[in-house]
Amino acid sequence: MGSAIPFNCVNNPELHGMIQMIGEYERGLKSPSFHEIRVPLLKKEVDYTKLQEGVEENGFTLMSDGWSDINNRSICNFLVNSPKGTIFLASTDTSNIIKTKKHVFAMLDEFVEMIGEENIVQVVTDNATNYKATGEMLMQKRKKLFWTPCVVHCIDLVLEDFEKKIEEHKVTIEKGRKITSFIYNMSRLICLLKEFTQRKELLRPVATQFAIAYLTLGRLHELKGCNARRSGRSNLN
Structure with a gap:
């Protein structure tokens, strides 16, 4: 009443959906601020509306991406992609979920239902065994969509096999790790590196991304010549 909202707004189905979603949260849910509604949430809605413009012609791709945060919680992000771009849908904390094909299927199928099966062309996930099985289950239930393994994850698995099974690759990568660790453990060497490489950084390998x-x-x-000049040698072995 204080905001002069018309009574017929209670007939809006979006209001009913909003109330239902609010009810799924525990006590203490905070309402969005004026800035959040006016800037990031409005932008997200505009981006989603733009994506929907070409959905009848091209359809959406639903994508899932699993990762771990700084607290080692297992998080799964869900995004939709179209020729108009990609937008973030939601994140799910999967730390307490056993990622069997049944549970993964339930998560993906829920998002397919939310977006609308008629709007989705394919679902993209990583290439793990449980996701393969989930993809088969989705295609059996949803006859019009396809499951596609993530190309980046496939390449990462190929590179992982190269490192583990080809001795020359394994030895060379280990040398690269030792060189970068040696340089980045000494501040003086970091300064020299930046001086001779025009402030370019070395990419340091991490445990889970073989690429x-x-x-x-x-x-x-690429920086071999710069390092050779710094060390006074014509080559770097």
Whole structure:
């Protein structure tokens, strides 16, 4: 009443959906601020509206992406993609969920239902065994969509096999790790590196992204001449 909202707004189905979603949260849910509604939430709605413009012609791709945060919680992000761009839908904390094909299927199927099966062309996930099985289950239930393994994850698995099964790759990558660790453990060497490489950084490999190891080797090769000049040698072995 204080905001002069018309009584017929209670007939809006979106209001009913909003109330239902609010009820799914525990006590203490905070309402969005004026700035959040006016800027990020409005922008998200505008982006989603733009995506919907070409949905009848091209359809959506539903994508899932699993990762771990700084507290080692297992998080799964859900996004939709179209020729107009990609937008974030939601994040789900999956730390306490056993990622069997049944549970993964339930999560993905819920988002397919939310977006509308008629609007989705394909679902993209990683290439793990449980996701393969989930993809088969989705295609059996939803006859018009396809499951596609993530290309990036497939390439990452190939590079992982290269490192584990090809001795020359394994030895070379280990040398690259030692070089980058040696440089980044000494502040003086970091300063010299930036001086001779025009402030370019070395890409340092991490445990779970095997592509990074090869990118690091590529950067070491790229900066090989700079390191040779710094060390006073004509080559760097």
